[in-house]
Amino acid sequence: MNKISIIIPTYNRASLIKxxxxxxxxQNSVFEVIVVDDCGKDNTKSIVExxxxxxxxxxxxxxxxxxxxxxxxxxxRNASGDWLVFLDDDDELVPNAINIISEKIxxxxxxxxxxxxxxxxxxxxxxxxGGFQFYEGEKEYDPTYEDTMNKFRLKGDxxxxxxx
Numbered sequence: 001m002n003k004i005s006i007i008i009p010t011y012n013r014a015s016l017i018k019x020x021x022x023x024x025x026x027q028n029s030v031f032e033v034i035v036v037d038d039c040g041k042d043n044t045k046s047i048v049e050x051x052x053x054x055x056x057x058x059x060x061x062x063x064x065x066x067x068x069x070x071x072x073x074x075x076x077r078n079a080s081g082d083w084l085v086f087l088d089d090d091d092e093l094v095p096n097a098i099n100i101i102s103e104k105i106x107x108x109x110x111x112x113x114x115x116x117x118x119x120x121x122x123x124x125x126x127x128x129x130g131g132f133q134f135y136e137g138e139k140e141y142d143p144t145y146e147d148t149m150n151k152f153r154l155k156g157d158x159x160x161x162x163x164x
Contacts, residue, residue, distance in 0.1 A: 001029075001102070002081075002082045002083050002102060002105050002106065003031035003032075003080070003081040003082045003083070004029060004030060004031050004081050004082070004083050004084075004085055004098055004101065004102060004105075005031055005032045005033070005034060005075075005079040005080065005081030005083070005084050005085070005164070006024055006030060006032070006033045006034070006085045006086075006087050006098075007034050007036070007072060007075040007076065007079065007084055007085065007086050007087065008020055008021075008033065008034070008035045008036070008075075008086075008087050008088070008089055009035075009036050009038060009068045009071030009072050009075065009088075009089065010035060010036070010037055010038065010040065010044055010071070010089040011037070011038040011039070011040045011065065011068075011071075011089075012040040012041060012042050012044075013040070013042075013044070013089040013090060014040075014042040014043045014044045014047050015042075016089055016090045017035070017044060017047055017048070017089045018047055019090075019092055020087055020088070020089055020090070020091060020092055021033070021035075021047075021048070021051050021055070021057075022092070023087075023092030023093040023094075024055060024087070024093060025051065025054045025055060026093075026095055027093060027095075027096070027097065027098040027099070028096075028098065028099050029098045029099050029102045030055065030056075030098055031056065031080075031081045032055075032056045032057070032058060032079070032080065032081055033051075033055050033056065033057045033058070034057075034058045034060065034075040034078055034079055035048045035057065035058070035059050035060070036060045036061075036062060036071040036072070036074050036075045037059065037060065037061045037062065037071075038062050038065050038066060038067065038068070038070070038071045039061065039062045039063065039064055039065040039066075045059060045061065058078060060074055060075070060078060062074065072086065076164070079164060081164060082163065082164055083101075083105055083161055083162065083163055083164065084161065084162045084163075084164055085098070085101065085159070085161050086159060086160065087159075097117075100117075101117060101161055104117075105161070112163075113162065113163035114160050114161065114162050114163070115160070115161050116159065116160055116161070117159055117161060
């Protein structure tokens, strides 16, 4: 079974991060959650720490503000999972998203180290969780974000999942 680390960078978003963390609590197959506080001045730490009984959660506070990419890099260095899922502090995972991701990871060949998923697919008829960009045999297609979204008539964010 692959270990999945969820990475959440945050900066002064205590009012929003609870919703993100609640969506992670409702997942199965989460190995660890790493929240990197980019030197915010709110009560993010106390909110994150209130989840310690529900999640294997690591809180890291940056000593100075470096931006979202610096926060993500800090989390990557501290992650011990096999795969990394990035979740913004104002987003949430739909139910069963991590299980679906885990199932797809198990089917990937070892030479694939990134895949993309949509947390919500809205095709105008119904909402579904999942939505993956697949490879076909030896022929790999690396479309732009817009190509993927248009091909599957998707709305929402296309998120990468990286092999660590």
